[in-house]
Amino acid sequence: MPKWSPAQPRASSSDRARSTERSEVRAAVSRFLAVGVLAMFFVAVPAALWVREMSERNAMDNAIQHAQRLADYSVGPLLSDAVLAGDPGSTRRLDERLAPRMSDGSIVRVKVWNPAGRIVYSDLPALIGQVFKLPTWTPELLAGGKGRASLGVQSDPGDENETEAGELVEVYVRATSLSGDPLIFEAYFNDDAVRDEQNALVVGLIPAFLLSLGALQLAQLFPAVRLARRIQNHQSTKRQLLQHAIDASDLERQRIARDLHDDVIQDLAGLSYALEAEERHSTPENRALFGQAKAILQKNVQTLRAMTTELYPPDLEELGLPAALTRLTAPLVEHGIEVKLHIPANCELDRDRAAMFYRVAREVLANTMKHARAGVLELTLIQDDDRTIMLIHDNGCGFDVSADAPDNHLGLRIMRDTIEVAGGSLEVRSWMGGGTSIMATLDRFVPVRAR
The missing domain is CATH 3.30.565.10 (Histidine kinase-like ATPase, C-terminal domain)
Structure with a gap:
């Protein structure tokens, strides 16, 4: 049977309480930090994806502008009627103009379409003269609409020669021939520039974003620690007040039990002995009355002793x-x-x-x-x-x-x-x-x- 040694110092309970309270504060702060780190992760990942998407859009816009300049200043002025008619040798100057850009890999493929879907020029001569179905939005582009760009592996009809190149930036812009006819200029750019721009924006913005979130987390940490300590102190004070109330109740129970045992029960026990003595020496007609009074008194003494035991708990x-x-x-x-x-x-x-x-x-x-x-x-x-x-x-x-x-x-x-x-x-x-x-x-x- 376990025993509690009376020699154990009372301060050990207080030390355990303070140690536990400190550990509770540390646990609360650890949970706060863990939730903060988790929140930073859930905020940073969407932010990185958003930055990546925005950088891709920005790169697409830059590709459209680059293709438009190429169509307006390099290709358009060389799209003569002979080129549009498909005369042999008419594309030599265009080939020479685009050769440096093709050789350095910045441009993978170039195509020029007429409104009927026929390729009037390409750096790949085998494509010239082939006819394909144009997208539904080409009338809007031919009417002066904004160019279009997309990033991905090319798998549309007519793009068989570009499929093996992997992901490319495909750009459509409006071009004008030497005689003023509207045409569609299509260029395929290497995706390295887009990826480089995406990575540069992510590397440049995400660390600053995370640093700001970390600074905010640290700024909130100190008030959180103070708040946790205040709550713990309030709980400790509440426990102390409640414990004092319980101790006071126990002391009052002990006092009442002691008073009953030392005064009331002792007096009633003495009275019981007196009644018993009177019962022995009384007349026969009074002896039953004394016996009944003695029995009632002894029963009340037993009741009071049971109450005393209940009021005064064992050690x-x-x-x-x-x-x-x-x-x-x-x-x-x-x-x-x-x-x-x-x-x-x-x-x-x-x-x-x-x-x-x-x-x-x-x-x-x-x-x-x-x-x-x-x-x-x-x-x-x-x-x-x-x-x-x-x-x-x-x-x-x-x-x-x-x-x-x-x-x-x-x-x-x-x-x-x-x-x-x-x-x-x-x-x-x-x-x-x-x-x-x-x-x-x-x-x-x-x-x-x-x-």
């Missing part, structure tokens, strides 16, 4: 919780209630938690004996690495838990508030005619007493 440090609970169930056995105890022999609880469970059991057992009209009561104590649970169940008449607590259950409500402030919980379940179950739970490492 948990000396007995241990299992023995104290066993003693607590003795009055129920005397009243004919079958008691089943399931308490581990190696019950490891500090004095404050043991006292808390004892108070709950005392309140529940007193209500069971007075009001439940139960035949069987079962008390179970369960421990694991993180918490201790006490289960009490009787097969009595039960009561309506949804209704306001009757006077005889106010003590249980007070105990629920006490355990909740101490970081635990107390659940009451009852069924009319089906008995009552009480479950009290306390964490093993959350301070109950804070001094």
Whole structure:
């Protein structure tokens, strides 16, 4: 049976409480930082994707402008009627003009289309003269609309020669022949410039973005730490006030029990002896009266002694919780209630938690004996690495838990508030005619007493 050594210094409970409170603050701050880092990740990833998309759009706009300049100043002035008619040798000057750009790899392919979908010029001579179906938006482009650009692997009809080149930037802009005829200029650019621009924007913006988020996180960290400490201090103060109230209640119970034992019970016991003496020496007609008075008095003395035991709990440090609970169930056995105890022999609880469970059991057992009209009561104590649970169940008449607590259950409500402030919980379940179950739970490492 576990014992609590009276030589153990009281300061150890306070040290454990302060250590636990510090660890709770650290845990709260760690959770705050973890959530902040997670939030930064969820913000940074969409931001990076958005920056990448915007940089791609910007690169597409630059490609359209570059293709438009190429169409207006390099290709358009050389699109003569002979080129449009497909005369042999008419494309030599165009080939010479585009050769430097084709050789350095900045341009992969060039095509010039007439409104009917015929290719009138290409750096690949085999394409000249072929006819393909133009996209539906080409009339708008020929009418002076904005050019179009896309990035991807080319797989449309007529792009068989560009498929093996991988991702390319395909640009369509309006061009004008030497004689003023509207044409479509199509150019395929290497995607390296687009990727370089995307990477430059991401590398340039994302670190600054993350640095700003990190600075915001750090700026919020110090108020969060102060707030966590203030909340912890308030909880500690609340625990202290509640503990002082409980201690004051225990002291008052002890005082009342001592006064009853030393004064009232002793006087009534003396009066009982006096009545017994008078009974022996009285006349036969008065002897029955003295005997009846003596019996009533002795019964009241027994009642007062039982009240004294209930008011003044046993010394948990000396007995241990299992023995104290066993003693607590003795009055129920005397009243004919079958008691089943399931308490581990190696019950490891500090004095404050043991006292808390004892108070709950005392309140529940007193209500069971007075009001439940139960035949069987079962008390179970369960421990694991993180918490201790006490289960009490009787097969009595039960009561309506949804209704306001009757006077005889106010003590249980007070105990629920006490355990909740101490970081635990107390659940009451009852069924009319089906008995009552009480479950009290306390964490093993959350301070109950804070001094």
